[in-house]
Amino acid sequence: MAERYSDEELLARHQAGEGQAFNELVSRYAPELYRFLARFTGHPTAAEDLLQESLLQAHQSAQRFDVTRRLRPWLFTIAANKARDWLRSQRRRTEVSLDAEVGRNSDESVSFAEIFEGHESLPEDLLDAAEQREMVRRVIEQLPPALRQVLLLGYFQQLPYKEIAEIVNVPVGTVKSRLHTALKRFAALWQETAGKQLHTEN
Secondary structure: OOOOOHHHHHHHHHHOOOOHHHHHHHHHHHHHHOOOOOOOHHHHHHHHHHHHHHHHHHHHHHHHHOOOOOOOOOHHHHHHHHHHHHHHOOOOOOOOOOOOOOOOOOOOOOHHHHOOOOOOOOOOOOOHHHHHHHHHHHHHHOOOHHHHHHHHHHHOOOHHHHHHHHHHOOHHHHHHHHHHHHHHHHHHHHHHHHHHHHHHHH
């Protein structure tokens, strides 16, 4: 199917009975949704199952979707709900994979490197790249799910504030506040983790 169709046009064609339209949407969004689910849950295998459940729910609900709305936030809302339900079902704390580099969203250019501005960090030669990723992972998994979610949506999925607000069902101002809180919490936890690492190395 030609790429000239927008997401919403494809869904409208699916609603009209065109068989391949929904398959095209799956092709467009399955990889992105999987990465989000894997990072949110920290479990790639569980993410595969959650992806299938999310796509199935989307397919079952597609006929009721209002095509005047944006499709992308709706799909991420379904996936986020599945991930939150899964996390609540787990006894132990989950891990978030941070193998991918931090991205930038379209509303604000902030990177993890900028989080550390004004904070004393470890000497560059103290940690190799793998150790740094592990430290970042440990810090991220300490964040409450609500803060972790907006951080992943904003900096990994690179979604704008408006779409994040739709997904988590809060005002845009709340999204900005949570991101600000998440970044401050991350910086503080990083300093604590870095201090422990430095003490261990010494």
